[in-house]
Amino acid sequence: MDGGATLGTAVAGRYYDGVTSRAHRVVLRVRDGHACLEGEAERSAPLNEIRVSERSTHAPRKLTFADDTVFEPDDRRVMDALLHETGHRDSTVVGMQQSWRAVLFSLVALVVVLAVGYLFALPAGAKLVARMLPATVERQLGDGVLDVLDRQVFKPTKLPASRRAELAQAFAQLAPPEDGAPPYRLVFRRSRIGPNAFALPSGDIVLTDELVNLLEDDKAVLATLAHELGHLHERHMTRRLIQGSVVAAAITVVVGDAGSLVAGLPAMALDMHYSRDAEQEADDYAAAMLHQNGIPLAHMERLFTTLEGLEKEHGTMPAYLASHPPSAERLARLRERAR
């Protein structure tokens, strides 16, 4: 900064003294490193005690003194000339905002960061967090869910107790493919939502009568249970919860207040990708578990072909299939694996 000299440019404008809203006509000059106002109000302050508002194309740049009083220039360009003479520098962020090249770079960087975060960083991070979370916390969180479902969706099972015991025992005898298989509880229910099986964070694996009857093959039922155990083992519920929350938060940051309609759809689409990933992991777990216990993968194929039949039969997808990849795709993946 030029310390001693008086700078040439004089800026006409208004000074507001913070006491009343009255505009005082003044002229601003810079002298000896001080901003000096002359006219209807007189004052002088060192430049380094004055805050200059950020540069933008149409708004005049205001000076704010330490006591919250304000100088507002009449002409934006004259003010810019004076600021240039004093050697005032914009912050890096303001410089970037004013340069299309920096903006284009930021846009590309933004897309890359979002894509890498979505495809790699977030799934990996969620997996890590879910692993560190003690199983007991997860269990407690999921305690009430089965009660709610029992009241709203499920009826007591009609499968004979002997049949239930048979299936439970057969599954209990299978060795898990990896160490650290999670504890689980097998729950039989009759449902209003058709053939279905799913795992709850509480460790409950729910199997509906309709699915058992539809499959007509106990080993295919075991494959289904292995798939659900895979969900528990991989902590999919917790991971999806973490991922979903972060995606929702990121969308809020990006979209802001542009409206829920515009924001809701991408959130759903983004979650589908994670959902399919989780199903594939559970399929892999189930396939490994069958292999470990010498059960041919044909039984798992049978599960998928049955589900595929269901998909073709109903034009609309039953609830079980909505969040899963198409069975044909899962079948193809399984056959690839068997080869």
Add this chain to the structure above:
Amino acid sequence: MSAVFEKAVPAAPTEERITFSATGSEYFRIWIVNLLLSIVTLGIYSAWAKVRRNQYFYANTKLAGSTFEYHGNPMAILKGRIAAIVLFGGYNLALRYSLPFGLVMMAVVAAVMPWLVWKSLQFSLHNSSYRGIRFGFRGSLGSAYLHYLVLPIVSVITLGFGTPFVHQRLKRYQHTESRYGGTHFSFDATVGDFYKTYAVFLGLIVAGSFALGIAAAVFGGVAAVLSGAAGASGAVFLLIIVSYAFFLCVGWALMAVLQNLIWNHTQLGTHRFKSTMTWSGLAGLYMTNTLAIIFTLGLFIPFAHVRALRYRLESTAMLVNGSLDDVVANKGDAVSAFGEGAADLAGFDLSL
């Protein structure tokens, strides 16, 4: 304060329109740079981004030759955001996993909400200034609880019939408790005005639904006779689109009429306001904004933001009675500048 205004010459007021000089392309650049910084800092920078955005918008809002200024402290905004995330995140998490715990969290949110709204009203007004004078909010915490907890419950209990009354009370509270320096805003729209407005729109919705129902029956029947089931489903599809458009337009019209009602009955000292929002203006704005955002995959968002703000601001004018020079700062406002006193006490912001 009133003595100051009695000096004002009782001549016809001059109309001062608000002008807004922000542009979509400049805000696009601000938005992209700040979005990148917000994302890479895992959202922490978003508080600074908000300050920068508000400073840009305020500086480009001009009334009677002077522009507005935003003074929000990013740290206060960050604190507010963290609190909001903990509160609402905890609420969503609780509701997902356990109903009783979820209900407890719901009660906690309902109990804390009025305090948060109160704090953030104080924050946003205190951090806005015009001609070197700060705005402010004086409403008490007790009346915040009345207006943001008790009255919404009344609205629900009366099955919505109390809504116009509640809306009037809420706006009256917000506007009469706001001040510019030591001068207060006032609000003189009556409960009757709100009921009349809501009644007209209720009538419009009932009549419209009735007409659409008849049209559905007639056109569906004719189309079914002429071209079978395919024709009928085509007619139904068309009617769904027409109904959707109708209800959206009614919604925009209600928004415009209410906005005009509220601002045409608001005063600052002896100065009145005039609002000239129209339903067609709002409809054109929101339809083009939504379509453009979808077709540009979101890149239009900052442009849409500027367009919406411009429409809202530029349809408002101030009818200046005498001079705007005479407003005196509220005692204590000047001392609290730059992080001392009230600014830190009110240091909490919830609004996005």
